[in-house]
Amino acid sequence: MAKLFFRYAAMNAGKSTALLQVAHNYEERGHRVRIFTAGMDDRYGRGYVTSRLxxxxxxxxxxxxxxxxxxxxxxxxxxxxxxxxxxxxSADQVWALHELAHMRNLPAICYGLRTDFRGQLFPGSAALLGLADEMDEMKTICDCGRKATMNMRVDGSMRRVTEGAQVEIGGNARYRAVCGRCFRAA
Known part of the structure; x- marks a missing residue:
């Protein structure tokens, strides 16, 4: 039976790298995959899954x-x-992926952030946390050496930003993966 998977982490944990590896593993064995990414993410050009590696x-x-x-x-x-x-x-899209897994026997593996720069769940992540059959937290570390679980938006002087739109594409120039202590202390 197929499942809906959610693999989440703070930034820079290797989510896109892991997705590319899974695609390679399927294809190396002669299986076809379909890969989707958000149209709003243009950090490396539209229509690409790109690892920082x-x-x-x-x-x-x-x-x-x-x-x-x-x-x-x-x-x-x-x-x-x-x-x-x-x-x-969207929540409706997560429900659709759930249906694909359970009614059409098509595994759906989703990679993403759990929370935004304010510590609030993204709508897609909230739905995945509720519906995914399996969830895996991928790990990365904070500058202080602890496990990073938060995404902190920063300004040009690397100071924490606490207000603004939930989504602002920016990658490493605008965000840092930090532990809860560093998130609160910033």
Whole structure:
């Protein structure tokens, strides 16, 4: 039986790298995957899953209007659905991925952030935390050496930003992965 998976972490934990490795593993064994990433993420160009380590791969884009159920045939010729930047999914899209896993026997593995720079759940992450059959926290470390669990938005002087829109694409120039202590002390 297929499952809906959520693999989450703070920034720089290797989520995109892990997704690319899973895709490679499936394809090396002759199986086809479909890879999706958020259309709003243009850090490395639109339509790519890119690891900070360098590997990059073309991906299909999703946005608020994407209907996964209509994109995936009833008898898919794919073995797995992979979603990067899953925090940007809507709750309805997560329900659709859940249906693909449970009614069409198509595993869906989603990679994303759990919370934003204020410590608030993203809508897609909240739905995944509620619906995923399996969840895995991927790990990274804070500058202080503790496990990083928070994403801190910073300004040009590397000072913590506490207000603003939930989504502001910026990568390492705008965000840091930090532990709870450093998040509160900043």
């Amino acid at each position: 360098g590997p990059q791969r073309v991906a299909e884009l999703f946005d608020a209007t994407t209907d996964f159920l209509s994109l995936i045939p009833v008898q898919p010729d794919i073995a797995c659905l992979l979603v990067d930047e899953a925090q940007f999914l």
